[in-house]
Amino acid sequence: MTPVPAEPVPASRMPRIRGNDHSVLTPPVLGAWTPRLSVSVIIPAYRSQRTLDLTLAALAAQSYPAHLLEAIVVDDGGDPPLRLPEIVPERTRLVRSDPGGWGAAWACQTAVRHAGGDVVHRLDSDVVPYRDHVEALMRWHHLADYLVVTGALRFTEEELPSPADVHAAVAGDQAAKLFDWSASRPHAWIEDQVAKTRDLCDAPIEAFKVHVGASASMPAWLYHAAGGMDPDLPLGEDTEFGYRLAQQGAVFVRDAAAQAWHVGAHTMRHRGEEAKRHNWPLLAERVPALRWLRKHPRRQWLVPCVEVVVEAGGVPYEPVRATVDAFLASTLPDLVVTLVGPWSALPTGRRSPLDDPWLDLRLSRYSYEHEPRVRLAESVPPDASPAMFRLTCPPGWTPSPDTVRRLVTEANANAWGVACLALAETGDTVITARLERTAAVTRARHLQADAEDLDDVIDEVFGVHWLDGPSYGFTWQDDTPGLPSR
Template sequence: MNSPRIRHNDYSVLSPPEIGDWQPYLPVSVVIAAYGHQDKLDLTLAALAAQTYPAHLLEVIVVDDGTDPPLTLGEIRPDNTRLLRTTPDSRGRSNARNAALEVAEGHVIHWLDADMVTHHDEVEAHMRWHHLADYLVVMGYVRYVDEEWPAPAEVHAAVSAGAGEKLFDLDASEPHQWIVNLGERTDGMRTAKNMAYRVHITNAASVNARLLRAAGPLSTELVLGEDTELGYRLAQHGAAFILEPGARSWHLGRSMMMRDREQVTRYNAVFVPDRVPHMRWQRTHPRRQYLVPYLDVTVEAAGATYEDIRATVDGVLASDLHDVRVTLTGPWASLAEDRRAPQHSPNLDLLLVHGLYRNEPRVRFVERTPRSAVPVPYRLLCPPGWVPRPDVLRRLLADAAEHGYGLVSIALDETDVVVTARLEHTGAFARARLLAAPGEALDDVVEEVAGTYWLDGATWGFQRAAEATATKPGTSPAGGRDRAETARLKADNERLALRVAQLTEELDRLRAERPPSSHVRRRRLFR
């Protein structure tokens, strides 16, 4: 598939066909993890049996996650429906979905909860986007109903007639208010940039299967919030995220978040931010380290002096950006130390570097530079002997995130050759690799999908190792006073932006708990 090049998350370059006025050809696997509630599962399958998407392109995989007595497939269901069961040692929602992913044959995986009643064209509304590009995640609109359920035959008849909206009382239902608010704030996710991953919620989302398998399955270590974490990893593999109002479903009953918002939020705030560095409002401790850092600084150690490598690494570790990791590349596995005269050992500089940092948990040693820093969202490739002042990395990442740059090139020295450091956005480079034509320069594609930028290293606070050593702690080099004041003001702005993000999240929660104010408003949100 020759996919169009989406810049950031602005999918306006895609023009999906009108529902009912096109010819699909891609197969889709609908994956349903179920535990209990046979009555709701029967309604979910009955609605799927009435989809407008061609039956020969639709498979449904139901995974029973340990129900006793076991679940069965209702009489009204799509033709190509199968039932799997988890084992006692592989229970949990993520395990169930991963089991289905292993056997799914579709070009697209459509997550669906076992208590959803889809409208007749729900699958088609998703799939019309996936026919346009092969790196998409699509999220539908859900309304929550808490009333007596109709019979499976009644659901199938209504959905078959294109009258799924008449199955339940729209005025008495609730929208997924958080998704609605997110869509309204970001023009349907088009302006969401790095935060677009948050729209991935596995009750009604679809994902390109190849992209999903590249990003890895759902995390079985997370009991809640696993869909958000997977959405983040999909973003680091180049995904673009689409919010599709035409993909409509009813949710039978209120969600866990609606029933127990405070405790679910409290739980997720502990486990999810450890794996999602973009959740900056949750990573507020000035010295904490996390499972997935925000920045990886990669330094090519081979051929450099111990002093230059140490100056660079120590400068990075002294940064006021706390969630940072250093990757040192070199022939570490083949290092040999002279046991009688170690000062004359071959590769002495590398031995000294390894000895200095081998017990530093923020430093890792690899043989060669990895192609990608995934799942870390940013990587700085920094030549040894160049030292960022303590505030540089934080300011650099804040600037890159604000503008959405896929690549920031930092000019360090321009005497004989241009010496540069490179700040790479992992998701932008992943998307560029998906889209680059044979022989096309990757940086050129990054410019198209995210933008590139050059800046002056000295102005931003990169120093040579000798200059950094000569600068006493607490002082600034010539011209540093203005830069320090600028850095202070930017830090203040960042703190204010963080507070705004926190207040916005809180406002969303309050709005979600309050019923819509008018009949007209409710219908507009679910048109």
């Protein structure tokens, strides 16, 4: 078959994937296409010389064009220092981890600062990829520029071969014979998730959970847009980063053709319960999508599930207070309120307190400047990342205690991108509250063409739905018991 060059995908023809249904994409046959994107394979390594030698030997025999592949190994501070072995890809560098931190996430951040590829591919230093592993992942990135692609690992704890043997086996497309297949194990949990969700196509909200750092690739722009890996997480950093990638609109693909061996002892197999005990408190704080980790009825978390936005500028104090207080009384306390107003414009100095033209805005500030769940801001960014949702509500309209919980539950069950809640009609205007899924907004903004309505794109990639606000517990403040307007 004659290789077909892969042309850049114009923004106007970028595939618009709904949810996580990547089945609309057809990757080219391995070996029958011509790549154009460059890839930086970043390898965090700590006291792993023996397995690192095998990883680099396998990378040196990849089917992906050598001039498009660079390998960046980051020595995370072990003693003795790591060295580059004899068998490495043509473009390989060894750098020391930046001072001031440690761990895989920190090392990856160091590597990315040295990386020049269109795609960033993290590979652990105990992974031995098959010959077409990188090619299998990279073919997807030529189809759409907002994919996160992972491969399929098998775990083995057999005696390690030599780097020369690994290179020869991978170059000869015989990597499967390096270890005893029958004595190895797949990543059972990921295989189970993939099987239950039609290769993740039916996982519009939680596909990020299969993002594992052992081998995962993404466009460089997406890595940076998500903020990079969190060096405060010594374990579980791949799951947390997967969540933030999802909030930037990523679609997750797992390619079973991207095979690799994971050599040596596996932490989750031998110390799985201990690892969960360590990771779950960290992930509970940072990943609101893992609702089962947030069962406490009242406490707050580092990353909220919902950001509520209420406009305070040019609005009487009483309706602002009614709306904010009602949200703070939600049975889903996993939220913050952003109160928007021209706070920096408030005059200082002597004034007549009761005749102050800025009195209403001052009263709103007085009420919430010391409330930890309320933030005062002059504007809000275009999305609520890293929170899962943003709920914008006009002042004076108040939710019932269960409104936010019900909306979040139904939005996740139905994978809504936006829910517009009609509150009232005044002439030709419909007063609305609006629940936005962060992942839907960011993906739509990335795909939006000039002069195209953003909601039209959101409707394509997740869906825009209209709901009856009063049916979901919204009422005008005068009709809300316990929240008088004066």
